[in-house]
Amino acid sequence: MPVRIAVLDDYQRVARSSADWTPLDGRADVTFFHDHIADPADLVRRLEPFEVVVAMRERTAFPSAILDRLPNLALLVTTGPFNAAIDVAAAHARGIVVCGTGSVPHTTAELTWALIMAVTRRVPAEDAALRAGQWQTTIGPELAGSTLGIIGLGNLGSRIARYALAFDMNVVAWSQNLTNERAESVGVKLVGKRELFERADVATVHLKLSERTRNLIGRPELELLGPRGYLVNTSRGPIVDENALAEALSDAVIAGAALDVFSVEPLPADHPLRDAPNTVLTPHVGYVSVPMYERFFSHVVEDVVSWLQGTPVRVIPAES
Numbered sequence: 363m364p365v366r367i368a369v370l371d372d373y374q375r376v377a378r379s380s381a382d383w384t385p386l387d388g389r390a391d392v393t394f395f396h397d398h399i400a401d402p403a404d405l406v407r408r409l410e411p412f413e414v415v416v417a418m419r420e421r422t423a424f425p426s427a428i429l430d431r432l433p434n435l436a437l438l439v440t441t442g443p444f445n446a447a448i449d450v451a452a453a454h455a456r457g458i459v460v461c462g463t464g465s466v467p468h469t470t471a472e473l474t475w476a477l478i479m480a481v482t483r484r485v486p487a488e489d490a491a492l493r494a495g496q497w498q499t500t501i502g503p504e505l506a507g508s509t510l511g512i513i514g515l516g517n518l519g520s521r522i523a524r525y526a527l528a529f530d531m532n533v534v535a536w537s538q539n540l541t542n543e544r545a546e547s548v549g550v551k552l553v554g555k556r557e558l559f560e561r562a563d564v565a566t567v568h569l570k571l572s573e574r575t576r577n578l579i580g581r582p583e584l585e586l587l588g589p590r591g592y593l594v595n596t597s598r599g600p601i602v603d604e605n606a607l608a609e610a611l612s613d614a615v616i617a618g619a620a621l622d623v624f625s626v627e628p629l630p631a632d633h634p635l636r637d638a639p640n641t642v643l644t645p646h647v648g649y650v651s652v653p654m655y656e657r658f659f660s661h662v663v664e665d666v667v668s669w670l671q672g673t674p675v676r677v678i679p680a681e682s
Contacts, residue, residue, distance in 0.1 A: 365666075377418075419440070474648070535550045560588075593618075599624040
């Protein structure tokens with residue numbers, strides 16, 4: 363009997379066309395789901411028949427309580443090399459294999475820079491005004507000579523630093539474990555957290571979500587950023603206190619914000635950030651590109667085939 367595979371949250375209906383699924387012909391029945399189910403009971407009812415589930419990043423969470431109610435689940439594949447929304451230890455304890463995929467390095471960094479340009483030069487506002495019959499309604503700063511503050515100088519943060527230097531910006535960086543040697547190797551200056559927000563004209567977040575980074579940026583940091591400063595977040599929504607950010611935008615505490623990630627996704631219709639002024643909001647598309655999806659889903663097929671052969675690859679360990 364063919365293995366039953368559920369591919370979740372295929373919002374753009376491109377999972378099937380992003381890879382060659384024929385290696386699974388005759389061995390698996392693949393169902394692509396294009397909607398998102400937030401209710402746990404509804405999610406369990408949908409997934410009960412499936413032995414294999416493919417999760418798109420953190421769109422659908424798999425905590426222990428969900429895994430306990432999926433007795434047929436034997437393989438859980440996430441796109442990307444890790445997934446904070448999966449309780450990997452609980453999955454391993456239940457005999458569920460968890461595998462990841464590779465990724466490509468440019469996609470999120472490129473969107474980050476697009477958001478920086480869009481929010482500082484008010485591109486969406488000017489586009490909307492022009493279509494409404496107006497002409498030159500805002501005025502924005504220049505990036506050249508201004509300061510970019512990078513919060514987290516890993517692979518993404520380092521790439522953003524190179525972009526900023528090419529735009530003749532001054533670049534400072536901070537994270538809890540960042541060293542002078544690492545900062546200097548990228549050509550930026552290490553500063554303290556407070557100094558970063560005081561100096562930055564644009565602050566951009568590139569940290570992993572953890573208990574240490576949750577709500578790392580709140581009202582105090584936004585007040586330090588000040589009325590000429592911009593916040594950009596393409597990392598994870600809960601790193602920023604969203605209520606504090608919405609209030610700071612409404613009170614003109616900062617000049618604007620550009621966000622691709624949110625604490626609850628999809629973003630609820632009544633979320634205060636939807637109505638906050640001077641914002642550019644995108645629906646977590648930092649990783650959404652043709653090359654990224656091709657890498658994701660080709661590796662998904664490889665993961666499933668290898669698991670069917672008894673030699674799973676790209677297994678995510680329980681301690682991840």
